[in-house]
């Protein structure tokens with residue numbers, strides 16, 4: 110991928126004071142909002158448990174639910190496509206857009222299409238993809254990468270956004286950095302796109318197996334435009350997004366907005382089934398995406414990551430994410446969930462192998478996750494699976510060898526006490542002593558213990 | 563009561579004071595402390611860094627070293643969480659994992675005391691370490707003990723529940739991020755004007771204290787046990 114592993118990428122982000130200030134302000138605000146609306150619910154723990162149970166039920170019989178979903182979507186007039194990986198999914202979408210005779214598509218924010226880099230694939234085929242979420246639009250206009258699942262432009266402040274709009278949008282010469290003015294400029298820009306587009310591409314938050322309904326949850330109304338105005342609608346959806354019944358939405362639609370935007374209810378929830386002549390898009394295509402999900406499904410502990418409903422609560426409470434931002438994770442899925450999902454979806458590579466270590470295991474993510482993913486447990490599990498550097502393996506083996514013998518441990522204690530007298534330690538320990546002092550021990554516990562007994 | 567002390571490898575190597583403090587407090591309360599000399603390490607760093615098979619012998623050794631004790635007390639929330647949560651799956655089938663208690667948990671839950679008769683006339687702030695807070699759910703046990711100390715004034719630490727950034731080998735593998743987190747924590751500590759920062763894990767205190775010391779700050783770090791042992 111040519112991307113740096115987490116520690117190096119994080120170092121770059123840490124050196125950017127503007128980024129750190131933006132992240133701190135934004136995550137702090139969302140964190141407080143979430144805490145407030147979650148505290149309103151006396152049954153929050155029961156809701157979380159119900160959310161976990163629904164997702165575990167689905168993951169336990171995913172094949173059955175997916176076939177049921179296909180049957181129902183087809184019966185409702187939709188067409189279902191199966192994509193093993195990103196390349197296959199992109200090929201399917203490109204062909205569908207070409208068949209519709211379009212060279213531009215409007216898009217509603219979707220993690221799955223970012224994961225497969227659909228916009229790039231469309232561009233290669235001469236098709237322009239227009240992101241219609243405000244934040245995604247900012248990212249797209251800035252030729253940037255999103256840095257947060259829910260707040261993709263969390264790394265930009267409004268002065269930076271105004272400059273971007275002035276550069277990229279017609280008729281914005283006197284634009285101020287007032288949020289209302291910025292939103293109005295984006296709105297005028299997007300209206301023109303909605304009215305001219307013939308094809309829309311979306312993801313989905315949930316897909317209901319029993320009746321083939323798809324659900325998109327959003328805040329700006331751009332999703333509703335995309336889902337209803339164009340003639341052809343293509344939804345790219347990860348296979349883990351299925352829920353058994355419409356009733357399950359009762360739980361999920363309570364968990365999601367409170368966890369993600371800190372709202373009791375999100376402004377727009379669109380639910381549709383297949384295609385209805387004369388009412389919305391005349392053609393509906395559902396592209397079901399694997400792209401590493403079945404690999405994760407085969408792992409007893411790693412599988413929990415597939416319960417994720419992409420609320421981003423875990424990012425907002427993560428002390429590591431708060432300081433490094435999303436780009437350091439080298440993936441569309443940043444933060445704690447990214448640290449366990451990316452290595453499983455992508456398989457081993459140096460960036461993916463560094464991600465399970467991008468955590469102090471503080472447990473704040475697990476505490477807020479609405480579907481109770483024990484992220485620290487999954488991190489520790491994945492750390493045992495990734496490639497270990499030979500020098501590190503040797504050091505860990507040596508440490509275990511020392512700790513299995515009281516005599517060797519006695520010698521190690523003496524050496525450690527000598528080591529603390531040095532101003533700087535050698536090897537990997539230098540990473541400690543360049544910024545932090547070491548404690549200065551006096552009489553050892555054991556000497557004291559012996560003396561008084 | 564006969565109580566086994568699991569000092570932990572880190573304290574055994576670098577922080578003698580906390581071991582002495584635990585012994586003093588327990589003896590002052592009339593209990594007998596046993597220190598199995600063969601003890602070494604619970605294997606937490608190995609497990610958490612992804613070396614599960616290297617960790618298993620350490621878990622088995624721990625079970626042998628502390629066999630037969632009805633109460634094992636340790637002044638480290640993270641090591642207690644390690645033994646309690648992970649040792650059962652690491653020891654041989656049928657082997658009993660020794661019943662471990664974090665020190666403040668043992669005082670409040672098992673011995674039923676919050677006033678241990680300590681005197682410490684200083685301004686103190688308390689950092690709830692992640693394992694104490696989220697793995698062991700220590701809640702207000704440590705602060706209840708501190709509040710009962712004569713002369714001690716306890717001040718709130720801003721953003722107390724956020725991780726200090728130590729995280730075991732995280733402090734070395736992701737040193738820059740770890741230090742950025744520790745720097746924010748240390749700044750919050752300084753903002754309280756406390757003379758002492760207290761916690762129930764010396765690993766976290768070593769990290770925050772290492773920064774404070776490098777900055778030549780006057781604030782000292784002390785394990786809660788050391789404060790509870792003072793005054794006699």
Ligand code: SF4
Nearest residue numbers: 417418420421423478
């Ligand atoms: S892992 Fe949990 S908290 Fe994080 S985004 Fe997914 S559902 Fe939300």
